[in-house]
Amino acid sequence: MSATPGKVVLHGESDVGGKKVFVCSFLQARDPEQVGRPFFAAWSPTARWFDELEPAFPHLPFPA
Structure with missing residues (x-):
């Protein structure tokens, strides 16, 4: 998906x-x-766009 910082690949779900x-x-x-x-976004059942995702861990923000 396209996002302001670049094109993002969503590889799937995991447990960290x-x-x-x-x-x-x-x-x-x-x-x-x-x-x-790799970077991690908090799992969301409703997010459809990158800007609807949040970093999974507050101390590890999304790369800019």
Whole structure:
């Protein structure tokens, strides 16, 4: 999906530290160092767009 920082791939769902999350990465990014690096979004049954997702862990914000 397209987002302001780049094109995001949603790889699927996982459990990290007992928390259900979406596993994401950038296919393309404004910051080339972010391409391919995984990051986690809080699982949501209703989110349809990247801007509807929240970081899964407050101390690990989404890459910009």
